[in-house]
Amino acid sequence: MKTGYLIDMDGVIYRENNLIKGAVEFVSALLNTGTAFLFLTNNSAPTAEDLAVRLRHLGVNGLSAKHFYTSAMNTADFLDETHPNCTAFVIGEGGLMAALHQHKIANDSISPDYIVVGEGAFIAEKLTKAHELIEKGARLLATNPDNWCPVSSQKTRPGAGSIAAFLEASTGRRAYYLGKPNGYMFHRACQKLTDVALGPIERIMMIGDTMETDIRGAVEAGLHSYLVLTGSTQIEDVGDYVYQPTRIFQSIADLVEEVKTGIVAENPPNSILGNVRHSGGKLGSRHQTDVLALYKPRPRPAMTK
Numbered sequence: 001m002k003t004g005y006l007i008d009m010d011g012v013i014y015r016e017n018n019l020i021k022g023a024v025e026f027v028s029a030l031l032n033t034g035t036a037f038l039f040l041t042n043n044s045a046p047t048a049e050d051l052a053v054r055l056r057h058l059g060v061n062g063l064s065a066k067h068f069y070t071s072a073m074n075t076a077d078f079l080d081e082t083h084p085n086c087t088a089f090v091i092g093e094g095g096l097m098a099a100l101h102q103h104k105i106a107n108d109s110i111s112p113d114y115i116v117v118g119e120g121a122f123i124a125e126k127l128t129k130a131h132e133l134i135e136k137g138a139r140l141l142a143t144n145p146d147n148w149c150p151v152s153s154q155k156t157r158p159g160a161g162s163i164a165a166f167l168e169a170s171t172g173r174r175a176y177y178l179g180k181p182n183g184y185m186f187h188r189a190c191q192k193l194t195d196v197a198l199g200p201i202e203r204i205m206m207i208g209d210t211m212e213t214d215i216r217g218a219v220e221a222g223l224h225s226y227l228v229l230t231g232s233t234q235i236e237d238v239g240d241y242v243y244q245p246t247r248i249f250q251s252i253a254d255l256v257e258e259v260k261t262g263i264v265a266e267n268p269p270n271s272i273l274g275n276v277r278h279s280g281g282k283l284g285s286r287h288q289t290d291v292l293a294l295y296k297p298r299p300r301p302a303m304t305k
Contacts, residue, residue: 024060029259089133
């Protein structure tokens with residue numbers, strides 16, 4: 001059975017500027033066996049080329065731009081497919097600007113069709129301008145629903161979701177959120193993965209560390225979902241969610257042998273099995289796109305384990 005992998009990055013392959021144990025061996029196994037894979041990230045700031053260079057500096061070699069799909073690329077694909085020749089006023093960094101430019105979506109500060117919000121530095125003047133343009137009829141689109149982004153183990157910065165939420169509150173207009181867990185992100189990623197594999201793939205696995213984006217998106221897209229515990233999710237929190245991962249692993253290292261052999265175990269010894277129960281304490285983190293998100297902010301998960 002031909003398999004393919006969609007793989008989150010932060011919390012799965014690295015944390016800050018440190019590789020997670022087993023990451024090099026896992027990527028090497030994918031490359032050496034010719035297994036189709038694609039890194040899937042909600043971070044809209046870097047380009048695919050930027051990410052390939054970053055991983056090379058961290059010690060992961062053999063990757064190129066074709067191995068990455070970002071929420072910025074997904075946003076550009078969405079606009080190009082649903083509204084060709086549209087224009088956008090952009091709040092974001094180079095990766096988002098480059099993706100839109102590649103699809104010939106012009107930056108427009110006078111009468112744009114969309115306000116497109118991504119990660120990165122922003123200034124009050126841009127938010128004010130975006131507010132005014134939305135009031136004039138521009139539609140609000142966010143590259144992803146993440147409310148915050150890690151900078152270091154002691155520091156975070158606002159994510160695209162929180163910036164979009166600010167504009168939602170100031171204008172009374174709802175944003176549309178792309179990126180994980182939006183089904184369009186997974187639909188286009190699966191298409192891209194098939195292109196990489198040069199043919200149909202019978203089994204696609206999503207590997208991630210976040211229940212609200214990686215696992216939820218995979219479940220809703222009908223994919224196998226593998227949760228690793230090296231990022232934002234603690235094992236005791238898994239039972240708080242209605243949707244559940246297909247398998248749970250301590251880290252990406254537990255999947256190296258499976259990739260090498262190409263055999264997916266039905267009852268894998270290195271998967272954390274058993275009943276994962278509701279903690280009975282705090283509620284699970286609400287996702288930005290949930291109906292009550294604006295009225296009951298979701299708790300922020302721990303930065304590190």
